[in-house]
Amino acid sequence: xxxxxxxxxxxxxxxxxxFTSIIGLLASWVDRKxxxxxxxxxxxxxxxxxxxxxxxxxxxTIVPAGPRATLFLTxxxxxxxxxxxxxxxxxxxNLNRGGGFLGDLIVVxxxxxxxxxxxxxxxxxxxxxxxxLGASREMKLILGYELPFLIAVFTVVLKIGSVxxxxxxxxxxxxxxxxxxxxxxxxxxxxxxCAQAKMTLVPxxxxxxEQEIMAGPYIEYSxxxxxxxxLTRAMMLxxxxxxxxxxxxxxxxxxxxxxxxxxxxxxxxxxxxxxxRNTNPRLRIDQAVRFxxxxxxxxxIIGMVLAxxxx
Amino acid sequence: xxxxxxxxKKSPWIFHLSTGSCNNCDxxxxxxxxxxxxxxxxxILLVGSVRHADALLVTGALxxxxxxxxxxxxxxxxxxxxxxxxxxxxxxxxxxxxxxxxVGPIDKFxxxxxxxxxxxxxxEAMISGIVKALGKL
Numbered sequence: 001x002x003x004x005x006x007x008x009x010x011x012x013x014x015x016x017x018x019f020t021s022i023i024g025l026l027a028s029w030v031d032r033k034x035x036x037x038x039x040x041x042x043x044x045x046x047x048x049x050x051x052x053x054x055x056x057x058x059x060x061t062i063v064p065a066g067p068r069a070t071l072f073l074t075x076x077x078x079x080x081x082x083x084x085x086x087x088x089x090x091x092x093x094n095l096n097r098g099g100g101f102l103g104d105l106i107v108v109x110x111x112x113x114x115x116x117x118x119x120x121x122x123x124x125x126x127x128x129x130x131x132x133l134g135a136s137r138e139m140k141l142i143l144g145y146e147l148p149f150l151i152a153v154f155t156v157v158l159k160i161g162s163v164x165x166x167x168x169x170x171x172x173x174x175x176x177x178x179x180x181x182x183x184x185x186x187x188x189x190x191x192x193x194c195a196q197a198k199m200t201l202v203p204x205x206x207x208x209x210e211q212e213i214m215a216g217p218y219i220e221y222s223x224x225x226x227x228x229x230x231l232t233r234a235m236m237l238x239x240x241x242x243x244x245x246x247x248x249x250x251x252x253x254x255x256x257x258x259x260x261x262x263x264x265x266x267x268x269x270x271x272x273x274x275x276x277r278n279t280n281p282r283l284r285i286d287q288a289v290r291f292x293x294x295x296x297x298x299x300x301i302i303g304m305v306l307a308x309x310x311x
Numbered sequence: 312x313x314x315x316x317x318x319x320k321k322s323p324w325i326f327h328l329s330t331g332s333c334n335n336c337d338x339x340x341x342x343x344x345x346x347x348x349x350x351x352x353x354x355i356l357l358v359g360s361v362r363h364a365d366a367l368l369v370t371g372a373l374x375x376x377x378x379x380x381x382x383x384x385x386x387x388x389x390x391x392x393x394x395x396x397x398x399x400x401x402x403x404x405x406x407x408x409x410x411x412x413x414v415g416p417i418d419k420f421x422x423x424x425x426x427x428x429x430x431x432x433x434x435e436a437m438i439s440g441i442v443k444a445l446g447k448l
Contacts, residue, residue, distance in 0.1 A: 032351070
């Protein structure tokens with residue numbers, strides 16, 4: 001009985017779905033509020049993302065005549081499951097060092113692509129030209145950011161010599177954080193740029209460019225599936241910075257004053273992402289791929305070489 | 312019923328449809344989103360797809376070409392949804408009433424919840440109109 005109930009509890013309530021979605025929605029409020037303040041506006045109240053999601057859940061769901069309904073409706077769930085699993089695995093290791101399993105870092109890296117995959121499936125299944133355009137852009141963007149992101153993460157793996165999440169965390173606990181090493185700093189900078197693309201925030205929000213292709217892959221979604229899509233994006237806003245902090249910045253600890261320090265680390269990373277989003281124009285897809293495969297990958301490889309030499 | 316509509320009142324997303332207007336109402340509509348009025352305070356967002364919308368904001372004196380588009384947009388909007396007529400033309404066809412290509416005010420074809428007259432209505436009038444429309448829910 002316990003072998004079923006505990007994992008379900010972990011997955012649905014505490015480090016998993018409920019916890020991640022609540023913090024993620026609050027994070028998306030921070031995003032909107034900071035954006036509003038940067039633009040000299042007042043911005044929405046704190047409960048705004050919750051109101052948006054609950055409103056969408058209560059609305060009619062329209063399935064267009066063209067698409068295959070099963071694929072169209074299950075695509076949002078794939079993304080939601082992916083981001084929930086990532087969050088559960090990362091938090092289980094952070095809260096309790098024995099909570100990981102062999103190769104959990106690689107599993108997390110694979111599961112991180114599920115939300116983007118869901119967007120591609122949903123966009124292509126919606127049988128809308130703009131949706132298909134958004135899906136194809138998302139595909140190119142994945143090809144673009146996945147290479148430097150993996151190189152940046154594997155810089156840390158080379159430095160530490162283990163693909164176990166708990167080894168990475170305990171190494172940083174005893175030998176200082178990865179940001180003390182030059183290779184760690186370079187990898188962290190590259191990872192922040194790639195995280196921006198992973199969360200599809202502004203310099204890389206090419207797939208759902210609101211002004212040119214009207215939300216792209218989301219265009220045919222309405223009601224509950226759209227709510228799930230929005231929720232997935234909000235949860236990514238929480239999970240991606242948590243992952244970066246775990247890999248590069250010593251992870252989270254919850255004894256005494258460290259709680260405050262953990263929260264501060266997360267909020268700092270979130271505000272960096274929001275400020276990048278607010279001070280940059282949107283790139284074209286070819287510019288984005290050229291940027292990610294050119295300078296960013298070169299810098300990431302330099303960081304990796306430094307890690308191999310021993311810096 | 313009221314509980315279901317509570318989040319809707321807090322986050323009405325609007326879709327803007329021009330049915331042959333002179334663009335004046337549309338410019339005034341976009342004024343609402345500027346820092347001076349900032350309707351995001353009330354959770355109002357301008358969305359790009361009518362399937363995300365809760366309120367259809369129609370401007371213009373409904374030309375013959377626009378009738379099927381207006382009907383289609385109304386049917387594509389997930390319910391519960393509101394229709395708000397903005398400007399004198401959308402409310403009553405105004406001076407274009409006898410024109411050969413104008414088929415009439417939009418309430419001939421779709422049910423309108425709130426009329427906001429003016430040529431063009433001020434952004435304050437639009438915000439007040441949307442608030443009144445939400446009060447009807």
